[in-house]
Amino acid sequence: MNKLLSLLLLLLCLQPLRAAEDFLMGSVVKSDKWKMDRTNDREIFEGNVSFRNPRYTLKADYALYTRPAQAWNMRGSIYILRRFEDGSQVEMNCDKAVYLETFEEATLDRGTLPVRMKYTGPDGRVLRGRADKTFAENKKGLMTFAGTFSLSTENLDMYSKNALYSNAEGTFLMYDSTPMAVGNRQEYDFAIRSEKIKFFKDSRDIKFYNRVNGWVKDVAVSSAAVSASSKVNASPAGKPAAAKAKP
Numbered sequence: 001m002n003k004l005l006s007l008l009l010l011l012l013c014l015q016p017l018r019a020a021e022d023f024l025m026g027s028v029v030k031s032d033k034w035k036m037d038r039t040n041d042r043e044i045f046e047g048n049v050s051f052r053n054p055r056y057t058l059k060a061d062y063a064l065y066t067r068p069a070q071a072w073n074m075r076g077s078i079y080i081l082r083r084f085e086d087g088s089q090v091e092m093n094c095d096k097a098v099y100l101e102t103f104e105e106a107t108l109d110r111g112t113l114p115v116r117m118k119y120t121g122p123d124g125r126v127l128r129g130r131a132d133k134t135f136a137e138n139k140k141g142l143m144t145f146a147g148t149f150s151l152s153t154e155n156l157d158m159y160s161k162n163a164l165y166s167n168a169e170g171t172f173l174m175y176d177s178t179p180m181a182v183g184n185r186q187e188y189d190f191a192i193r194s195e196k197i198k199f200f201k202d203s204r205d206i207k208f209y210n211r212v213n214g215w216v217k218d219v220a221v222s223s224a225a226v227s228a229s230s231k232v233n234a235s236p237a238g239k240p241a242a243a244k245a246k247p
Contacts, residue, residue: 027052027053027056028050028051028053029045029051030048030050031046031063033046040066041068042064042065042067043064044062044063045062045065047061048061049061049063054083055083057079057080057081058072058074058078058097058099060074060078060079061077062074062075062076070101070102071098074097075095075097078095078097079092080093080094080106080108082138088122089119090119090120091120092106092115092117092118092134093116094116094134095109095110096109103137103139104137104138105135105138107134108134115131115145116128116129119201121201121202125154127151127153127201128151128152129149129150129152129163129172131148131149131150132146133145133146141167141168143167144164145163145164146161147162148161149161149174151163151172151199153204155184156181156182157182157183158172158197159174159181160178160197162175162177163175170200170202171198171200172201173196174197174199175196175197178194178195179194179197180192180197181206190214190215192212192215192216193211193212193213193214194208194213195209195210196208196209196210
């Protein structure tokens with residue numbers, strides 16, 4: 001594997017310092033093959049491509065970097081790791097991806113397998129998600145999931161067609177194609193459908209909105225032994241019913 005950082009530094013010495021600073025951004029780029037296309041001001045990386053800085057790690061089989069747009073187009077066995085200051089991190093796997101450095105935006109598309117997400121919180125708890133397509137906007141703190149979305153904890157699975165994650169709220173809002181949540185908790189299990197489901201990633205609470213229906217069942221205990229937090233209350237249209245899900 002060629003270490004391209006020294007080559008990049010050598011080439012960029014021929015350019016103004018600001019251009020070198022903008023391109024490198026504290027990053028190290030590696031690949032088996034590398035081609036500089038000066039005519040179109042772009043670079044092509046093939047084989048074991050990796051891009052690393054303190055916040056991001058990106059890996060792929062192939063990557064095209066266009067300097068004017070500061071954009072990465074990647075394909076094949078893509079892995080993206082985003083680290084956050086609170087110690088949490090998000091890992092993504094997909095077949096095709098476009099990453100815009102300036103805007104800190106990433107579009108991920110499925111191949112044979114769907115786009116896979118793994119979120120590890122500061123406390124070590126894990127959320128796993130899947131979708132056909134994902135659009136992440138780091139500056140806005142938003143992540144959109146489109147097509148056959150699913151989200152799972154250690155003992156809860158949720159399904160919908162589309163979903164939106166808001167970092168400001170710390171929530172996943174699931175909608176379209178009658179979202180469903182299926183869980184198996186310490187003292188009960190349940191399966192519930194509604195028009196929308198909101199899941200709070202830190203507290204693991206769930207809210208169901210509009211046309212809530214399904215069942216909640218005690219598991220080998222009497223009704224009196226079931227805690228109040230295990231109950232799901234139906235509510236009028238437009239108002240949420242809430243189930244507090246303990247991890």
